[in-house]
Amino acid sequence: MARLKSNRMARKEAITGYIFASPWLIGFVLFTAYPIISSILYSLMDYNILETPRWIGIKNYADLINDRSFWLSLGNTCYYVIFSVPLNMIIGLSIALLLSMDIKGIAVYRTLYYMPSIVPLVASSVLWSWMFNPNFGLLTHAVRFFGLKAPAWLSDPNWAKPSLIIMSLWGAGGGMIIYLAGLKNIPRTYYEAAELDGAGLWKKFIHITLPMLSPTLFFQLIMGLIGSFQVFTQAFMMTGGGPNESTLFYVLYLYRNAFQFWKMGYASALAWVLFAIIMVLTWLNFVVSKYWVFYDQT
Amino acid sequence: MKSMVAAKSNAPGLLMESGWQARRARRKFFTRAFVHLILIAGSIIFMFPLIWLISTSLKPDTQIFKVPPELIPKPFMWSNYTRMWTYFPFLTFLKNTLLVVVLSMAGVLISAPLVAYAFARLRWPGRDFLFMILLGTMMLPGQVTMIPLYILFNEWGWVNTFYPLWVPAWFGGGAFNIFLIRQFLMTIPRELEESAVIDGASHFKIYWKIMLPLINPVLTTIAIFQFMGAWNDFMGPLIYLNDQAKYTLSLGLRVFQQQTSAYQSEYGMLMAATTIMVIPVIIFFFLGQKRFIEGVIITGMKA
Numbered sequence: 001m002a003r004l005k006s007n008r009m010a011r012k013e014a015i016t017g018y019i020f021a022s023p024w025l026i027g028f029v030l031f032t033a034y035p036i037i038s039s040i041l042y043s044l045m046d047y048n049i050l051e052t053p054r055w056i057g058i059k060n061y062a063d064l065i066n067d068r069s070f071w072l073s074l075g076n077t078c079y080y081v082i083f084s085v086p087l088n089m090i091i092g093l094s095i096a097l098l099l100s101m102d103i104k105g106i107a108v109y110r111t112l113y114y115m116p117s118i119v120p121l122v123a124s125s126v127l128w129s130w131m132f133n134p135n136f137g138l139l140t141h142a143v144r145f146f147g148l149k150a151p152a153w154l155s156d157p158n159w160a161k162p163s164l165i166i167m168s169l170w171g172a173g174g175g176m177i178i179y180l181a182g183l184k185n186i187p188r189t190y191y192e193a194a195e196l197d198g199a200g201l202w203k204k205f206i207h208i209t210l211p212m213l214s215p216t217l218f219f220q221l222i223m224g225l226i227g228s229f230q231v232f233t234q235a236f237m238m239t240g241g242g243p244n245e246s247t248l249f250y251v252l253y254l255y256r257n258a259f260q261f262w263k264m265g266y267a268s269a270l271a272w273v274l275f276a277i278i279m280v281l282t283w284l285n286f287v288v289s290k291y292w293v294f295y296d297q298t
Numbered sequence: 299m300k301s302m303v304a305a306k307s308n309a310p311g312l313l314m315e316s317g318w319q320a321r322r323a324r325r326k327f328f329t330r331a332f333v334h335l336i337l338i339a340g341s342i343i344f345m346f347p348l349i350w351l352i353s354t355s356l357k358p359d360t361q362i363f364k365v366p367p368e369l370i371p372k373p374f375m376w377s378n379y380t381r382m383w384t385y386f387p388f389l390t391f392l393k394n395t396l397l398v399v400v401l402s403m404a405g406v407l408i409s410a411p412l413v414a415y416a417f418a419r420l421r422w423p424g425r426d427f428l429f430m431i432l433l434g435t436m437m438l439p440g441q442v443t444m445i446p447l448y449i450l451f452n453e454w455g456w457v458n459t460f461y462p463l464w465v466p467a468w469f470g471g472g473a474f475n476i477f478l479i480r481q482f483l484m485t486i487p488r489e490l491e492e493s494a495v496i497d498g499a500s501h502f503k504i505y506w507k508i509m510l511p512l513i514n515p516v517l518t519t520i521a522i523f524q525f526m527g528a529w530n531d532f533m534g535p536l537i538y539l540n541d542q543a544k545y546t547l548s549l550g551l552r553v554f555q556q557q558t559s560a561y562q563s564e565y566g567m568l569m570a571a572t573t574i575m576v577i578p579v580i581i582f583f584f585l586g587q588k589r590f591i592e593g594v595i596i597t598g599m600k601a
Binding site: 014023024025026028049119128130138233255259 | 412469
């Protein structure tokens with residue numbers, strides 16, 4: 001008798017489980033699984049929405065390799081990522097370190113540094129476009145204040161990407177919050193023991209702070225890479241990919257192929273290459289991580 | 299023997315005492331002062347763009363282009379903030395944005411906890427496997443599904459409507475949110491439900507009466523994240539909305555920006571419009587600051 005009851009209850013629970021989870025189950029099939037499969041198929045076709053799709057096999061991928069703009073957009077994106085991510089991390093970590101020195105008013109400072117990172121990207125783009133104005137922008141005034149000649153910022157092919165990188169540093173407060181939490185988790189006793197052994201600030205940083213923080217740094221690095229690889233809005237709003245395509249980033253190029261040239265098949269192939277690149281980057285990071293990421297055994 | 303405990307000296311006393319304890323305390327004081335100095339300088343640098351934004355939004359166009367630049371507007375052009383509603387259909391943009399934001403927030407807050415409860419508390423075949431899949435979807439860049447979703451929504455006749463922007467939120471509200479709630483639910487002790495189970499309460503009753511009230515903090519965090527995500531969304535409206543009358547604030551601001559650069563005028567009003575787009579986000583942030591930062595940390599630390 002008891003066994004029958006528990007079977008019935010188990011079945012009822014299972015059915016309830018499916019019902020409760022059904023929004024996600026249905027949504028997953030409709031908005032994730034089906035699109036993933038069709039995306040793979042579209043990438044093997046020539047499709048411009050108006051006509052019926054035409055099967056062309058891996059031609060999109062072959063075209064990609066010979067596409068100058070593909071390599072250009074990839075290079076631009078890599079340039080942006082290589083500078084933006086480490087600089088963001090260094091600044092965020094530095095501020096967190098300063099704040100963790102147990103000083104008064106930490107909540108105020110934390111808010112001030114964090115606020116820029118929640119400003120909508122569209123709004124930031126408008127603001128920073130104005131700040132980068134070659135004649136009247138705030139940054140131009142600042143540079144001239146020091147007696148230097150101001151570059152044309154977003155109008156200069158050599159300065160457009162660096163300008164966007166500078167703009168991205170405004171959001172360094174986002175990482176700062178996470179590093180602050182990580183720093184709080186490092187037991188004081190480690191530092192006290194080191195001080196007793198006569199360790200100075202730098203030694204404490206290298207031998208305690210960095211290793212204990214390394215999982216957090218690792219996670220931020222990966223998230224930073226994945227996020228900044230998809231840079232789009234700033235380029236779209238501020239430079240349109242120029243000047244001379246110096247800010248033609250990968251996702252911008254993808255967007256153009258899909259929604260301006262209506263080459264859905266080619267754009268799908270670009271999307272999958274993006275996915276592959278991100279996967280490889282993440283995997284490489286995991287491989288390298290065993291040399292520098294330290295997981296506390298306590 | 300001198301005690302190993304550092305003496306608590308006050309600043310004035312510092313300058314008078316000698317000995318290694320006083321020297322060390324003095325060094326600590328100056329280090330702290332130095333740190334504060336750097337932090338204050340940094341805060342000014344980080345806040346200045348926002349200050350400049352508001353300053354420019356209140357300046358007349360003539361003063362905006364003044365060299366050298368001035369911080370205080372002369373006179374205060376409040377009219378920038380009043381004229382902008384008629385200059386551009388900003389009220390419409392705001393209404394559209396609010397529509398999408400409210401509907402998508404509702405969708406997330408209703409469906410995400412339900413799904414999370416199924417993963418956290420109910421036992422059903424395939425549950426753990428499907429949870430792994432859920433986690434997997436978090437790693438997918440949006441661009442992979444963006445195009446086929448557009449094609450799908452196009453077939454449904456949903457292009458140039460708001461549906462693609464809020465309907466998906468009703469189907470679980472995103473793997474991220476489900477994951478967050480599920481993790482939180484896992485920390486709640488089972489005893490709380492067990493007495494209700496013995497009393498014969500249905501799963502839904504347990505969910506509704508016991509679990510939901512307990513996960514309020516997480517729901518607040520998610521509500522804030524969702525608000526900000528929907529408010530700031532650019533790519534979604536960009537590809538799905540074609541009529542200007544349907545534009546959200548992000549698209550509307552874009553159009554305004556293009557027009558301002560084309561005619562080289564009304565920069566003040568453009569900045570006012572930008573400020574209007576920024577303020578609600580900052581308000582929401584201040585309201586839910588504690589929860590928001592908790593949420594950021596949990597996802598940043600425990601993933």
